[in-house]
Amino acid sequence: MFGSMKRGANAYANIGVETGVLAASPHKLISMLFDGALVAIALAKKHMAEGDIKNKGESITKAILIIDNGLRASLNKDVGGDLALNLDSLYEYMSRRLFEANVNNNPAILTEIHGLLDEIRSAWEQIGPNAAPAPAQMSATAAMDALQNSFAKA
Numbered sequence: 001m002f003g004s005m006k007r008g009a010n011a012y013a014n015i016g017v018e019t020g021v022l023a024a025s026p027h028k029l030i031s032m033l034f035d036g037a038l039v040a041i042a043l044a045k046k047h048m049a050e051g052d053i054k055n056k057g058e059s060i061t062k063a064i065l066i067i068d069n070g071l072r073a074s075l076n077k078d079v080g081g082d083l084a085l086n087l088d089s090l091y092e093y094m095s096r097r098l099f100e101a102n103v104n105n106n107p108a109i110l111t112e113i114h115g116l117l118d119e120i121r122s123a124w125e126q127i128g129p130n131a132a133p134a135p136a137q138m139s140a141t142a143a144m145d146a147l148q149n150s151f152a153k154a
Helices: 005-023 026-050 053-072 077-104 107-126 140-153
Strands: none
Touching: 026 053, 026 077, 026 107, 053 077, 053 107, 077 107
16 A cells, blocks of 8 residues: 555665765775675575576676776776776676676676675775774785785686
8 A cells, every 4th residue: 555565675775875875984885885796796696596587687787887886986096006906907807707607697606706805895894994903903914915915816
């Protein structure tokens, strides 16, 4: 009569996301992009296993858009030097592989890209403004080195 419960929940969730985006620091926004891409890839893998072609394609497309129009577009290649250029290449690789996963219905590729994104996200969190320095925690330099080393694996 007044709309579905699901639509109401989605509207509420969208308001929460919009509020989070408006209040987020630039560092947090990038973290949110990582999270969105990781969730989209996980959903794509679930839909692929269930044989749900439509939702698999939509989830993979969402992940590609987040990577290309969010993560990749936010790189400042003038300031970021080799790291920004390496990330740009890695993001381009991820998008290409996600497309391949969609076309070939290959969950192993989804697992690969999810792992790469998760590694980069972890390094990103280590250099965050709220990352408290602690002996057990990686320094910003070590986090950047780990990020650079992840490129050698890809």
